[in-house]
Amino acid sequence: MAAMRYREALNQAMREEMEADESVFLMGEDVGVFQGAFKVTEGLLEEFGEKRVRDTPISENTIVGMGVGAAMAGLRPIVEIMTVNFALLAMDQIINSAAHIHYMFGGQAKVPLVIRFPQGGGHQLGPTHSHTLEAMFLHVPGLLVAVPSTPADAKGLLKSAIRDDNPVIFIEHESLYGMRGDVPDNGGPMRFGEAAVRREGSDVTIVGISRMAVTAARAAEKLAAEEDIEAEVIDPRTLRPLDLDTILDSVRKTNRCVIVEEGWPHGGVGANLAALVQEQAFDYLDAPIQRVTGADVPMPYSKALEQAAMPHEEHVVKAALATFRDV
Amino acid sequence: MESAAQKKGSRTAQGDGRGRREHQLPPRDEALELLDKMLLIRHFEERAQEMYMKAKVGGFLHLAVGEEATVVGTTSALRPQDYLLSTYREHGQALARGTDPKAVMAELFGREGGVSHGRGGSMHLYDAERRFLGGYGIVGGNLPLAAGVALASDYRGDDAVTLCMFGDGASNQGTFGETMNLAALWKLPVVFLVVNNQYGMGTALSRHSAVTDLSSKAECLGVPGERVDGMDVLAVRECVAEHVRQAREERRPTLVEALTYRFRGHSAADPEVYRTKQEVQQWRERDPILLYENVLEEAGYIDHEEIERRDRRAVEIVDEAVAFADQSPEPALESLYDNIYVLGDQVQGWYSVDERTPEVHRGEDEHEVGTHGVAHELAEAGAAYAGAGDVQKRRRAEKVPDGSGEGSKEADQASPADTAYEDGS
Numbered sequence: 235m236a237a238m239r240y241r242e243a244l245n246q247a248m249r250e251e252m253e254a255d256e257s258v259f260l261m262g263e264d265v266g267v268f269q270g271a272f273k274v275t276e277g278l279l280e281e282f283g284e285k286r287v288r289d290t291p292i293s294e295n296t297i298v299g300m301g302v303g304a305a306m307a308g309l310r311p312i313v314e315i316m317t318v319n320f321a322l323l324a325m326d327q328i329i330n331s332a333a334h335i336h337y338m339f340g341g342q343a344k345v346p347l348v349i350r351f352p353q354g355g356g357h358q359l360g361p362t363h364s365h366t367l368e369a370m371f372l373h374v375p376g377l378l379v380a381v382p383s384t385p386a387d388a389k390g391l392l393k394s395a396i397r398d399d400n401p402v403i404f405i406e407h408e409s410l411y412g413m414r415g416d417v418p419d420n421g422g423p424m425r426f427g428e429a430a431v432r433r434e435g436s437d438v439t440i441v442g443i444s445r446m447a448v449t450a451a452r453a454a455e456k457l458a459a460e461e462d463i464e465a466e467v468i469d470p471r472t473l474r475p476l477d478l479d480t481i482l483d484s485v486r487k488t489n490r491c492v493i494v495e496e497g498w499p500h501g502g503v504g505a506n507l508a509a510l511v512q513e514q515a516f517d518y519l520d521a522p523i524q525r526v527t528g529a530d531v532p533m534p535y536s537k538a539l540e541q542a543a544m545p546h547e548e549h550v551v552k553a554a555l556a557t558f559r560d561v
Numbered sequence: 562m563e564s565a566a567q568k569k570g571s572r573t574a575q576g577d578g579r580g581r582r583e584h585q586l587p588p589r590d591e592a593l594e595l596l597d598k599m600l601l602i603r604h605f606e607e608r609a610q611e612m613y614m615k616a617k618v619g620g621f622l623h624l625a626v627g628e629e630a631t632v633v634g635t636t637s638a639l640r641p642q643d644y645l646l647s648t649y650r651e652h653g654q655a656l657a658r659g660t661d662p663k664a665v666m667a668e669l670f671g672r673e674g675g676v677s678h679g680r681g682g683s684m685h686l687y688d689a690e691r692r693f694l695g696g697y698g699i700v701g702g703n704l705p706l707a708a709g710v711a712l713a714s715d716y717r718g719d720d721a722v723t724l725c726m727f728g729d730g731a732s733n734q735g736t737f738g739e740t741m742n743l744a745a746l747w748k749l750p751v752v753f754l755v756v757n758n759q760y761g762m763g764t765a766l767s768r769h770s771a772v773t774d775l776s777s778k779a780e781c782l783g784v785p786g787e788r789v790d791g792m793d794v795l796a797v798r799e800c801v802a803e804h805v806r807q808a809r810e811e812r813r814p815t816l817v818e819a820l821t822y823r824f825r826g827h828s829a830a831d832p833e834v835y836r837t838k839q840e841v842q843q844w845r846e847r848d849p850i851l852l853y854e855n856v857l858e859e860a861g862y863i864d865h866e867e868i869e870r871r872d873r874r875a876v877e878i879v880d881e882a883v884a885f886a887d888q889s890p891e892p893a894l895e896s897l898y899d900n901i902y903v904l905g906d907q908v909q910g911w912y913s914v915d916e917r918t919p920e921v922h923r924g925e926d927e928h929e930v931g932t933h934g935v936a937h938e939l940a941e942a943g944a945a946y947a948g949a950g951d952v953q954k955r956r957r958a959e960k961v962p963d964g965s966g967e968g969s970k971e972a973d974q975a976s977p978a979d980t981a982y983e984d985g986s
Contacts, residue, residue: 259716285716291746296705296739303709306694307644309716311709330699331706339687339695340678341900375901378908399903426907475908 236419241274241411243385244350247392248275248312252282255310258396261288261297262314271316272352272411298324298349302331302401305347310396318353318367318405325370332401333376348395352406354445354496355544359408361532364540366497368444371403372473372506378402378426379473383447385415387471390424397423407445427475431484435464438490438554441481442469443503446494446526446545453494453550465554473503481507482515489520490557494550499527524553584795589862593871595637595794596857599629599850600875602653605662606825608879609652609669609683613829617887618669622683623650627792627824630849631756633657634797635724635819638805644692644714644723646707648756649684650823651696654726660688662878663885674889680900692721700761701734703727704753708740711751715812722808723751724801730761732778733770744814745783752804753784753816756791758823763835776818784816791821792849795856821849 238246252258259282264271266279266289279287290297294315301311315321321328328349335343355364371379378400382388388406395402432442432451435458442450447469454465466484470476485491491511493504504525511523529543586592606624613622625632632653639645647654655665660676668675669683676686684698694710697703707725714721731737732755744751755776761769772778776786789800797819807813822844826833833841857863902908 288747291739291742293739293743296708296736296743299702299705299736299740300709300712300743303694303706303711304713304716305709306706307710307713309713326699326702327705330702331697335695336903337900338677338681338685340676340680342677342687342689343694344903346903378902394907398907399905400908 235416237414238385238417239411240382240385240388240406240413240415241272241276243389243415243417244274244392244406245276245278246417247389247396248278249281251393251396252278252286255396257308258310258312259286259288260312260314261290261301263290263292263294263297263316265289265314270314272408274350274406274411275314294320294323295327299327299331301347301349302327302335302345305345305401306335306343310346310348312348312350312396315349315351317359317363317408318351319362319365321349321351321367324349328371328377328401328403329374333374336400337376344399345401346399347401348392348404349401350392350404350406352408352411354407354409355528355533355540356409358535358537358540359533360535364408364533366444366495366528368405368473368495369497369502369506371405372503373501376401377474379405380426380471381405381444381473382471383407383410383442383444383469385413386417386421387424387430387469389417389421391426391471393421394423394426398426405444410445410448413448424471426472427477428472429468429470429477429480431466431480432469433465433467435466435488437463437488438465438492438557439481439484439488440465440467440492440494440550440554441507442467443473443493443495443497446496449545449547450492450494450550453547453554456547456551457554461551461555463554463558476507476510478510478514481511485511485515486518489518490554491519492524492526492550492553492557494526494545494553496528496545498530499525500530502527521557521559524556526550526553584793584799586795586856586860586862587798591637592857592860592862595633595798596850596853596863596868597871597875598633598637598657599794599853600872601662601878602629602632602656603850604872604875604879605652605656605665605882608883609666610825610829612666612669612883618683619671620682620684621649622669622829623827624825624829625650625653625823627844627849628756628758628821629653630794630853631754631791631797631819631821634791634794635726635754635801637794637798638801639722639724642692642719642721643805644694644707644710644721645726646694646703646710646723647696647726648700648703648728648731649696649698650728650756651686651726652683654696655686655688655693658688658691658693660686660691660693662882666879666882666886667889670886670889671891672886672889673892674885678896679892701727701731701736704731704734704736704740707751707753708744708749711744711749711808711814712747714750715747720809721750722805723749724754724805725751726754726756728761729755729757729759729766729775730764730769731755732775733761737779738782741779741782741784741814741816748812749814750808750812751814752801752808753779753814754801755816755818757818757820759820760823760827760835762827763831763833765835774818776816779816784814786816786818788818788820791819792847792852794849794853822847824848 265275269276301313380391440450457463508523526545612618636657664676671679687695711723776788790796804815
């Protein structure tokens with residue numbers, strides 16, 4: 235085990251996969267000389283050279299499209315987009331090309347492409363740099379979607395993403411880049427579709443998405459200390475494929491469910507997950523499923539307003555308590 | 562290559578100013594193969610239109626009648642290892658590249674025997690073996706892909722060239738400028754070919770593009786261009802061959818503008834209110850097939866009877882394609898979810914992606930929900946897609962207590978505790 239930051243774990247995953255496979259290369263805005271807007275790609279240009287670590291112009295849709303084309307022709311590109319909001323410029327290539335090509339050409343072409351970007355608020359970056367949009371990508375058949383919340387998951391899932399033959403949307407979080415955690419030595423790839431149970435408990439299931447898995451774990455400690463409630467905290471780690479079984483097993487045990495996400499409520503990950511849970515485990519639920527989400531607003535700049543628009547552990551505690559009210 | 566001054570002087574709708582005999586005829590067999598391909602495309606397209614009117618072909622149908630010289634001239638300048646990408650008006654490209662006309666027609670019919678097994682339709686043909694990497698339905702969407710394919714060739718150090726065809730309308734998309742810049746910046750082995758048929762759907766070139774000399778439209782982005790008479794198959798062939806050579810040997814991306822005209826509407830459902838019958842007639846007088854037949858006759862390669870024989874052969878091939886397409890089975894309903902993902906260790910079946918049961922292909926059941934008893938059964942079992950009535954019955958009357966939902970309600974005193982471990986990136 236070695237303790238390292240989330241960004242270092244990502245960097246290590248890319249370095250190891252690039253060492254192992256000549257067809258893996260990285261391109262994106264300022265990933266080379268600048269070493270990445272969030273320093274995730276630090277040192278890679280020096281190690282692998284300009285052929286394999288390519289600084290691109292600011293042309294998100296075309297960068298992603300070129301990644302798709304290179305992948306169709308047999309390479310394994312990693313495309314870094316600076317933030318999730320910039321990925322919106324590439325939605326045409328992400329959906330109409332990356333996600334659909336394997337299907338629409340009857341399986342003749344495949345797109346082993348990883349598109350990485352961070353999301354999330356908390357840094358006063360305002361309404362065009364701070365959103366949480368995993369639900370948009372979750373919506374699309376043909377994409378795999380990863381939302382790692384720990385350095386170990388960041389490394390293991392990124393290695394898997396690079397090796398997979400499908401297009402992967404790999405969603406990092408700006409507030410997690412500096413987070414430290416243990417990463418297994420020589421940690422290999424980690425399977426998609428396997429949720430992590432971060433904390434065991436028998437009273438209520440709390441599912442946390444992306445950084446909200448961390449928030450959910452803190453809320454669970456508070457519930458135990460102050461309310462004598464033992465929450466089970468689940469981090470799905472990937473949204474496509476989704477390990478629904480682990481969530482359902484937990485709900486069948488606790489009979490209560492809270493879903494926490496930083497994104498918007500309407501059409502969100504929680505909305506989808508709540509539907510799946512009630513379809514599959516309705517008879518086990520003792521209370522309506524609760525959702526804790528970001529506020530239904532563009533992310534404001536003001537520090538006070540931004541914090542007000544984001545979910546915090548006290549909201550998770552309240553939501554968990556609500557599942558114990560008589561209904 | 563022409564000088565810039567010569568090029569400027571030659572930009573007319575009536576040809577490239579060099580005359581037919583300026584372009585060297587290839588040996589007889591090769592020359593006649595060009596004719597055969599143009600005839601095949603013409604008859605294929607005309608028959609596709611008939612099949613559309615008979616409702617054998619659904620959706621949109623974009624025909625390239627009139628553009629045969631541009632298509633065949635271009636593909637004949639490529640080697641087998643070169644890549645070709647096109648738009649949604651691409652039946653001709655597939656046929657010219659050698660894809661079986663039966664599989665192309667079957668795709669238009671939406672059948673399992675189609676090149677894309679009925680998943681793509683007319684707009685999304687693909688033939689991996691012949692390196693025809695697809696028709697694309699989004700205007701301008703194929704330009705970045707082509708640059709990416711060229712990047713892969715460059716990365717591996719092979720000498721394949723990628724040729725990307727798109728329409729005049731696509732030159733207004735952001736991907737046009739973005740891709741030209743990147744291709745020139747990275748010296749990619751790619752040739753861009755704008756099929757200027759003078760209308761972006763129903764909007765004339767002069768009404769959709771401030772610069773109507775499309776060959777110059779990427780110059781400021783480092784991609785020089787040349788215009789060629791798109792009705793003259795030999796001119797297109799010669800011009801494209803030179804640009805392909807530059808891409809292959811000099812790693813210099815360029816833009817070729819083939820000035821052509823589509824004799825049919827934008828799609829099969831186009832009433833053509835935006836142009837006059839007279840204009841169409843004028844262009845039909847420069848029918849690329851008739852022009853080329855005259856060249857071949859004058860060269861003594863062929864006589865009228867031989868032309869008719871080859872014309873009949875093209876019709877027969879199309880007859881066979883229609884017969885094949887008609888008999889090709891509909892895709893099986895249980896194959897609905899095939900090829901959404903490349904299956905493997907991570908993704909073992911569609912339902913393992915977002916459903917509870919790790920069974921592959923429960924899609925057929927889903928397909929029938931709402932129409933048969935199956936729907937009821939599934940609803941009883943608590944499955945997805947239960948009808949609204951069932952949900953109503955199950956919903957509890959009481960409302961969720963407030964104070965538990967969205968973060969904004971009580972976040973005034975929210976502490977930034979969650980972000981305490983940040984390092985300020």
